[in-house]
Amino acid sequence: MEKLQEAITLVEMGHVREGMKLIEMLTKEADHQTLYDIARVYENWGHLEEAMKIVAQLRAFYPEDGDLGIFAAELLIEMEKEDEALEMLGQISAYDDSYVQSLLLQADLYFMQGLHEVAEQKLLKAKQTKPDEPVLAFALGELYLERGDFIKSAAFFKEAEPIASTLPEGDLYLRLAEALSRGGKFEEALDYYKKGLESKKELHSLFGYGLTAYKTGEYKTAISALEELKGLDPEYTTLYPLLASSYEEEGALDEAIEAIREGISKDEFNEDLKVRAARLMYRTGNKEEGEKYAREVIALNPSNAEAVLHLSSMLKKEERFADMVELLTHVAEQGDETPEMIWDLAFAYKEAEEYEQAREQYEAAFPSFTNHEVFLEEYGMFLIEEGEPVKAAGILKQALSLNPNLYHVEEIISRLEEY
Template sequence: MHKIENAIQLVEDGNAEEGLKALKQLREYANDDEKYTIAEHYFKWGFVEDAKEIVEELISRYPDEGELFVFLAEVLIDLDMEEKAIDILEQIAEDDPVYLESLVLQADLFQMQGLFEVSEQKLLLAKEKSNDETIIDFALAELYSSHGEYNKSIPYYEKVLHNGDEIAGVNVNARIAESYSTTGKFEEALPYYEEAIKKQEDSNTLFGFGVTAYQAKYYKKAIEVLERLKELDPDYSSLYLYLAKAYEEEASLRESFNVLLEGLEVESLNKELTFYAGKISMMLGDKENTEKYLRAAVGIDPGYLEATLQLSKFLLREERFEDVVECLESVMSYGEYDEQFEWDLGFAKNKLEQYSDALNHYRRAYTSFKETPEFLEEFGYFLMEDGKRQEAVEIFKELLKLDPMKYEIEAFISELE
């Protein structure tokens, strides 16, 4: 064994050629325990075929040793021979000490093949055979979580947590927090996030914590956590939008805008950050930056309808009707469309005295907004001014059905009729 250990040490010290040559020679005369050790190291170093050859030799001599079957299955998985690995694992007897381990490994293999129910059955069988095995609770929790069944995963994570807050390198509190947050139980998630970051302040956990605090309307906590993330990992681009929104909720608009600018330094073509910079600029009364960032957002993605509609709204408010038409028709030339475009174009072209076009847009908008009182009132007055008095009356009557308190419209109808 001493010579084998020396050969292994040579490989691990960087003298691979010399060490592997020595091991090859020693294999011929090694006993079975030594061969198993050599196979383990071959597998560890990536010489999977060599490991397979040794393990198969050992199995031929020890056909009842379940540990060898598990080892061979792991080797076969590395060789992308999952079906063979499953066949090997199914040969392990129920009274074998590694039977539970084999069930968990089978569950992993079936999950890899997309056979969720079979994987679940294997784990539930393992759970039945050994009720207090933490690793099986963890495997079930991970299985349910990976398939979006978070309500099923949480009780199993809780059982794991009773035996420790980390397993297989996984922060269990973080897993429970993510599960609660994903199911919309934001309040329940927060204390688990608090415990998770005590163990480790990694970027993903901090981001999840910050977003969950924001969604739970704990805006100060969201700011605190996301600012910490920004300090820890300023290139984590996803944090900036939520941090900006949290500052907005706290009525700190200038801070919100500055955060958005920081985010755009990290990811200059992020359309959401760009759009939001325009939106916050509008709230600050900064017309120049409002237009600048809203136009930039549309430029990044002409299909970003929210940005287009906000830009149109801004231009209408500024009575820049030619710019409204240019903006919306440009976006429509890319094949993008929203019903609101018709209403906005109808209004803008009416103001530009392009009455025929305006009428066409209003008629198309009517299909979508015939139950919107503001639209019907605007459309009715347009029709009246365009000389279509009878059609205007019909539109005003529809308006009165929706809003009977419009007495001035009722009087107007009487006058028209």
């Protein structure tokens, strides 16, 4: 061991040739334990082929040694020979002390290959072998979290809590918090986020904490978490829409607008941010800038229904019906219209006194709104104005069947049936 340490020191001090020559000499005369140590040194230095030669030499003496099998498999993985590594791991006996470790490595490899069910089987077999081993519970928690089985994931992470102190600070609690949050258990998740973030400021987890706090209505907590995240990484653009929404919920509209503007400055093509900007600007009376943002989104992506419907609604409130028609017909020409847009276009044509076009749009929208009392009432009233009382009465009766409390509609139907 002294000679080996001398060789390591020589290499670390820059005398690489002398150090490597000494290790080569040691390899020829070393006992098996020293050979094993030399193999580990080679591995640490990235000399994987040399390490593998020594491990193969040792396995010739100890073919049933599971630890050597694990070592060989790890080297094969580093050499990107995953299939050979799996074959090596599969040879380790179920009675060997390294068997559970071999199953863990196999699970990792199968998961990386996208064979999640096989990975799960390997981990469950390991858990069956050592049912009280928290490391296995943690591994299962990770697998289920990655796979989207959040309730299972949370259960296994909780089982792994006894080893929380042996993991990187906060890791277990932050993973458990994510599993709980994504599984819909927001209140419980908040406690674990707090616990994990006390020792580890992880960007993804700070965002998860902010999102979870938002979903529980703790908007001040959400703002605090997201502002901290912004301070650590202003380029984490996903935070800005949520931060703006949190400020908006608190009634802090100026701060919400500032968050949106910051976000757009970081990601000028972010449609969600610009739609939110359009809504906030309109809400605060800055209609021109709100319209500008909405039109920017539509110019980039006419299929963004949220932007189109928001702008259509703005134009409707301002009674700019010709602009509504222009907007909605342009979107329709792109083939991106939705039933709501067809309804809006029918209304715009009606108000613009283009009645034939309005009729076509109402008829086109009708199949999508047979259970929508507001649409049915509007369509029915339009038909009355167009001199079609029988058809109007039928449409209005549909609205009344959906809501028997529409007494004014009931009166209109009675009058229509008198004629």
